[in-house]
Amino acid sequence: MADAPVDTTVSAPVAVVGAGPAGLMLAHRLARAGVEAIVLDTRTRHEIETTHRAGILEADVARDLVETGVSDRILREGHEHEGTELRFGGRAHRIDFKALVGESVWLYPQTAVFTDLADARERDGGTVHFGIEDTEVLDIATDAPRVRYTAADGTRHEIRARYVVGADGSRSMCRDLVPEDRRVRYGKEYPFAWFGILAEAPMSAPELVYAHSEHGFALISQRTETVQRMYFQCSPDESTEAWPDDRIWETLQARVAGADGFRLKEGPVIDKTVLRFRSFVQEPMHWGSLLLAGDAAHTVPPTGARGLNLALHDVKILADVLVRALSREGVAALGDYQPQALQRVWRAQNFSWWMTRLLHTAPDASAFDLRRQLGELDNVVGTRSGRTYLAEQYTGWPVSAQD
């Protein structure tokens, strides 16, 4: 396969495997610096656009979308949230990000970020091939790596690049190219998953509600005035078939119920998915001519809303490093990527794990475990340092990640 004839051969300084937000934002940033990147994805644009994902962006990330010229749609259609609510013991407790750390976050779905980026690539004349097959990444141990693929029309192509970026998501094939004896994989599985729904209903709350209850976790998020996004903790092998609308609403209502009489506004459920999750990091993020970015290198449980933000931070650092590496500095510039990216990655790993453990009920939880969790939640909302910790972590860290 590696040397079979191909229909076309092109050269580009950078080939990017994966046209999700990380791959497209990297290509956008590189293009702004005059560096061409060819982006490939096995999924069609339609498939990516209709896969519902998380919805919270750090203020810095939202600002970057506007200031780097991707799009200013987020300013018109996104919603700035200056805080969030934790619900437990049947009561609401607001964490005021703005008052505590002077920051906010933006509710803007990942599918919208993707659409903005794909439109920007098209507008700016960037090359993105969706719906390709049989991707082969070759010669990454050399300084002349190649990527081969079959286009949607069945023709076979080769890209000769200087660097290949693996931005191919949590089931990355690129990360497997780092030899086993050169890589370390850190991971953790959780004994629960999220049941995610989209419902045609009015908003139940102006900001996100993260709810802890003895029945398990629930998250109330929003999409538009008329469509809402909600999740509840379920077993990892749960099937969506077993969940008619009334069972879903009964479960969600029970998890947010309390003495204050809070109730969700119900409506037809238009999408149901079970999201399994885990914590994962592969090191190194750079090997030979291959660099890994976003979920390909690390995944976090969705509880802290860190995943997309982390991926976009990776490519901010990576774009800068690649531009330097392709100009006078050469390959030595790449040495700056992993240390800068990993500091934030491990902070986010810790926060996502912490917030998951804080709010979910393990299947084998004892009465002590539940009571202890309420003690921890009380420490978080009931002390200024607890509230500040959550606000700081949830809104992200400054670029240097050091105060």
Ligand code: PHB
């Ligand atoms: C979402 O709106 O889909 C969402 C928000 C916050 C999270 C996870 C998902 O922590």
